[in-house]
Amino acid sequence: MADDKDVLRDVWFGRIPTCFTLHQDEVTEREAEPFYLLLPRVSYLTLVTDKVKKHFQKVMKPDDVEEMWFEYEGTALKWHYPIGLLYDLHASNTALPWSIFVHFKNFPLQDLLHCPSNSVIEAHFMSCIKEADALKHKGAVVNEMQKKDHKQLWMGLQNDKFDQFWAMNRKLMEYPIEERGFRYIPFRIYQPTSDRPFIQKLFRPVSPDGHVHTLGDLLKEMLPAAIPKDNEKKKYQVVIHGIEPMLETPIQWLSEHLSHPDNFLHISIIPAQCD
Amino acid sequence: MMSGAGGRTECMWKRHIAEQLKLRDRVQRQAFEEIIHQYNRLLEKSDLQAVLSERLQTDKFDLQNKQDLSPGSDSSRSDALLQEIQQIRIRHQEELTELHKKRGELAQNVIQLNNQMQQKDKEIQSNQVKMQEYQQRIEELEGECRDLRTSLQELERANQTLKDEYDALQITFSALEDKLRRTTEDNQELVSRWMAEKAQEANRLNAENEKDCRRRQAKLQKELADAAKEPLPLDPDDDIEVLSEEAAEVPAEGSPSRMVSRTPSKRQSQAPPQAGLLDSISSMFGRRRSVNTSPESTDTHVGVCAEVRVPSTAQHVFVSRPPSVSLTQRLGVPVRLDSRKHVCVCRTPMTVKLMQSASVRDLVS
Numbered sequence: 350m351a352d353d354k355d356v357l358r359d360v361w362f363g364r365i366p367t368c369f370t371l372h373q374d375e376v377t378e379r380e381a382e383p384f385y386l387l388l389p390r391v392s393y394l395t396l397v398t399d400k401v402k403k404h405f406q407k408v409m410k411p412d413d414v415e416e417m418w419f420e421y422e423g424t425a426l427k428w429h430y431p432i433g434l435l436y437d438l439h440a441s442n443t444a445l446p447w448s449i450f451v452h453f454k455n456f457p458l459q460d461l462l463h464c465p466s467n468s469v470i471e472a473h474f475m476s477c478i479k480e481a482d483a484l485k486h487k488g489a490v491v492n493e494m495q496k497k498d499h500k501q502l503w504m505g506l507q508n509d510k511f512d513q514f515w516a517m518n519r520k521l522m523e524y525p526i527e528e529r530g531f532r533y534i535p536f537r538i539y540q541p542t543s544d545r546p547f548i549q550k551l552f553r554p555v556s557p558d559g560h561v562h563t564l565g566d567l568l569k570e571m572l573p574a575a576i577p578k579d580n581e582k583k584k585y586q587v588v589i590h591g592i593e594p595m596l597e598t599p600i601q602w603l604s605e606h607l608s609h610p611d612n613f614l615h616i617s618i619i620p621a622q623c624d
Numbered sequence: 625m626m627s628g629a630g631g632r633t634e635c636m637w638k639r640h641i642a643e644q645l646k647l648r649d650r651v652q653r654q655a656f657e658e659i660i661h662q663y664n665r666l667l668e669k670s671d672l673q674a675v676l677s678e679r680l681q682t683d684k685f686d687l688q689n690k691q692d693l694s695p696g697s698d699s700s701r702s703d704a705l706l707q708e709i710q711q712i713r714i715r716h717q718e719e720l721t722e723l724h725k726k727r728g729e730l731a732q733n734v735i736q737l738n739n740q741m742q743q744k745d746k747e748i749q750s751n752q753v754k755m756q757e758y759q760q761r762i763e764e765l766e767g768e769c770r771d772l773r774t775s776l777q778e779l780e781r782a783n784q785t786l787k788d789e790y791d792a793l794q795i796t797f798s799a800l801e802d803k804l805r806r807t808t809e810d811n812q813e814l815v816s817r818w819m820a821e822k823a824q825e826a827n828r829l830n831a832e833n834e835k836d837c838r839r840r841q842a843k844l845q846k847e848l849a850d851a852a853k854e855p856l857p858l859d860p861d862d863d864i865e866v867l868s869e870e871a872a873e874v875p876a877e878g879s880p881s882r883m884v885s886r887t888p889s890k891r892q893s894q895a896p897p898q899a900g901l902l903d904s905i906s907s908m909f910g911r912r913r914s915v916n917t918s919p920e921s922t923d924t925h926v927g928v929c930a931e932v933r934v935p936s937t938a939q940h941v942f943v944s945r946p947p948s949v950s951l952t953q954r955l956g957v958p959v960r961l962d963s964r965k966h967v968c969v970c971r972t973p974m975t976v977k978l979m980q981s982a983s984v985r986d987l988v989s
Contacts, residue, residue: 352638352642355642356638356641356642356645359642359645359646359649360645362649362653363645363648363649363652363653364652364653364656364657365652366652366653366655366656366657366659366660382667382670384667385656385659385660385663385664386660387653387656387657387660404667407671445651445652445655445656446656446660590645590648591648591652592641592644592645592647592648593644594637594640594641594644595636595637595640595641597636597637598637598638598640598641599637602638606641607641
């Protein structure tokens, strides 16, 4: 169990070194220095970039400043995805630090949601938790919680308080022992090149005949192409929190320990490197 | 065997993940943590420098303007310039140290506030623990309250049952009481009715008796009157005139043989069919007289010889009605004796005795 707790800590305190650079299209009064930041993997872009905004606004005329958004190699970064997922999905295997362009104009409405304030992020975060709990416990746990318990989850994430968050999140991870897991595993499988934003289906942690489902079983059912065939080179990487767990890992354990704070297991399937 | 293999594989995937996470952090976090921290400090510093240099620039600009306005000797001007620059530098130095000091204070502040925050966090946690305890206590008390309420309800139900039973018994009791009262009334009524009937019966009897008596008396009176009407040839010395009258009568009937039968025994045998009680009374009167007098003389007078003897037994017994005789001594119960009707009524509820004063007997004269 001590190992499990360490895993939770490592997942929570995962950081990505990021270099924010003002895009060349933006008009400035003087040259803008790049801004470096260690982004928490489990947080959201717009929640941790107040400093970035302040830094770049200093060199800009107030009139030119609209809603801030981020771009990586031509892709607008969705703030409502966790940062770790954005990095794994778009920038795995590239040189660190992660280089992101900052924009203050031409907000890409078709790609991004507006994020006028932190309350919008909170609403999105809580809706994710509720959706996940609906899958795991038919929503029983999250509905039993009081308003202040919900607030504690959110404040834990917002202020990067591991203990505060997990004191409450622990309840969301409980399940009856005789069931050997959640009702369904809340997961989402993302691909960088896909028409669909993600794959999300009902998947039980244990098969009807009592066999424990693994990450491999999940992928076999959702995205068979992600699993390397015998005698073939690996074509895809399955990345969660910047690592590739073994396919034999039980999906229930993954859901309990490698889920993001929104209680979803965000899995990125990215093309394997050629070399 | 299986569990051992399972354990090993579990260790494998778990260890793999732990190792991968550590490796990830080494590459992505630890390698950059310090650099980024330092970069941000430098950035801050350079920002400060930029602000300062800007101010310096404006100062310089002012100075240049002044120089343009007052062109003096070269040496003195350069001296003055040097001095002024020195002064500016000193001033800026001071300003810088002051800012540093301020920064230190602010850092101190931050540390203090952080400490405070931690303390508050601790307080919050202890408060939460307390709140949970209280919550539990509340739940316990609520449970107790529920238990008490249910027992109260049970008691109330039992009480209600007892009350109902009591009411039912009360109703039964009052019904029975009512019945008893009615029965007693009935009884009384029946008794009084019975008494009345009995009284009526007694009255009737009395009346009949009286009537009978009166009738007899009337007859007697009439006979007496009839008897008195007939003028009798009275012999002052002899009082056998009744017999002689009878003897005179007998020949009037036209049968001399009758004279023989004028013996008392014959009379006796003749009297009952002839005239009933009064007749017999009157005859008795006559005989008594004859008894009182000497019949032998009569017989001798008549000249008929017959067996004659003095009556040895009373031939008639009469019931008399004395005005008041107390029967209490005899009956042992209080008795009201009606003098007029000669009916006595016993007043005891169980036995009512009606009796005629037949117990007292006497002869008429």
